[in-house]
Amino acid sequence: MASKPLFDGDIVIAGGGLAGMTLALALEQAGLTVAVVDALEMSDQLAPEFDGRASALAYTSWRMFEALGVAEHLSEHAQRIEHILVCDGRPYGGTRPGGPGPHSLHFDREEISPGPDGKPLGWMAENRHSRQALVKALKAKPGITIIAPARADHYEHRTGGIDLVLDDGRRLCGKLLVACDGKFSRVRKQAKIRTAGWRYGQKGLVATVRHTEPHNGTAYEYFLPSGPFAILPLPDNRASLVWTEPDRVADALKDASDPVFQEELEARFGDFLGEVKPECPRFTYPLSLSFSERFLDDRIAFVGDAARGIHPLAGQGFNLGIRDAAALAEVCGEAKRVGLDIGAPTTLQRYADWRRFDSATLALGTDVFNRLFSNDIEPLRQIRGLGLSLVDKIPPARRFFMRQAGGETGDPPRLLKGERLDAA
Structure with missing residues (x-):
């Protein structure tokens, strides 16, 4: 006789990272019973380990966090983004310091949300705090079953449903399986769904720094010959760095002595x-681009990095997963x-159609920007610098890009507008 399944309900989520937990909360609010499986323990205590990563949350993503009850746990650890400055970085070395160059594109939240009570362009939060806030929200929802730590092994179809089988033989039964298991998705591999993409030959070096002058909520994204260099504001005069370099240089910087690293940091910063x-x-x-040939299979939907992975230069990776979650829920x-x-295929096709254009646009846009700016060809430097300055002088263009990055263009799902899915 078969043993009783660990879960028998609507939806099983393979992968309890940031996107998977956000999806679980959204689905529960939409009236579905949900189980989340993850290899890591889901503790609402702050994890002692720190991998350095922080994520930018677009203002529509923050609205969704407010609607799902996550923002109340995260707000004290999040930093408002009031301005975004995009520019070619100044040459470094010799007697010239690094930092923003003469040609720039300045986004100011006052243009789209003016006044002292205006909403920011987005929020920055360390991933460890975001995970803690999501787990706290999850544990307050009786309609969500958490199976962790546990490892998914494979899935099996049955009439009218699909089961996720763990590596110890235990089983979770649902009508839909959602793969939130990352860019190397085990579910996608079993489904034999191909991906298109490539490695950039670059790595993102991530670190948190403290500086003596206030950042005033400004995020800096400037482009050096080796790749983008992002300075993203965090609370308490700190910033998260995403420093792109060729693989060998990034590895050397990671392993460099503190004095050597400090010197290289100051030259660029x-x-x-x-x-x-x-x-x-x-x-x-390691940085790469990957795009799944489709976002669905037989009773399977792909969300977050399992659907696509993009270059981090625009800080949109987690936001794409949040938008996936809002649409699927x-x-x-x-x-x-x-x-x-x-x-059913008709249900999942609606999700895939809703998310594919936004995903493809951002994937292509980040790829083009990285290739265009990650070089030191002088005529090209002049042209792209003038292009940044030109867009900076056209207010409607600036507002369009701010709303595009914020996830407000097109037909955003209700949660991204701040509307609860269980509201009448």
Whole structure:
């Protein structure tokens, strides 16, 4: 006789990272029973380990966090983004400091949300704090079953449903399986779904630094010959660095002595925020582009990095996963309310159609920007610098890009507008 499954309900989520937990909360609010499986323990205590990563949350993503009850746990650890400055970085070395160059594109939240009570362009939060806030919100929802730590092994179809089988033989039964298991998705591999993409030959070196001058909520994204260099504001005069270099250089910087790293940091960072000092270990992550040939399979939906992975220069990776979650939750919630099969091809195709254009646009845009700016060809430097300055002088263009980055263009799902899915 088969043993009783660990879960028998609507949806099983393979992968309890940031996107997977956000999706679980959205689906639960839409009236679905959900199970989340993850290899890591889901503790609502702050994890002692720190991998250096922080994520930018677009203002529509923050609205969704407010609607899901996550923002109340995260707000004290999040930093408002009031301005974004994009520019070619100044040459470094010799007697010239690093830092922002003469041609720039300035985004100011006053243009789209003026006044002292205006909403920021986005928020920055360290991933460890975001995870803690999501786990706290998850544990307050009785409609969500957490299976962790546990490892998913494979899935099996059955009439009217799909089961996720763990590596110890235990089973979770649902009508739909959602793969949130990252860019090397085990579910996608079993489904034999191909991906297109390439390695950039670059790594992102991530570190947190403290500086003596206030950042005033400004995020800096400037481009050096080796790749983008992002300075992203965090609370308490700190910043998260995403420093792109060719693989070998990034590895050398990660392993460099503290004095050598400090010298290289100052050469690129400049002195516009005063003295700067690293505050945590350094980490490197290989950068690549991957795009799944489809976002669905038989009773399977792909969300977050399992659907696509993009270059981090625009800080949109986690936001894409949040938008996936908002769209899938709305589609599945509506299907259940009218008595349709939430795992049917017609239901999942609506989700895939909703998310594919936004995903492809951002993937292509980040790839083009990285290739255009990651070089030191003087005529090209002049042209792209003038291009930045030109767009900076056209207010409608600036506002369009701010709303595009904020996730407000097109037909955003209800959660991204701040509307609860369980509201009448």
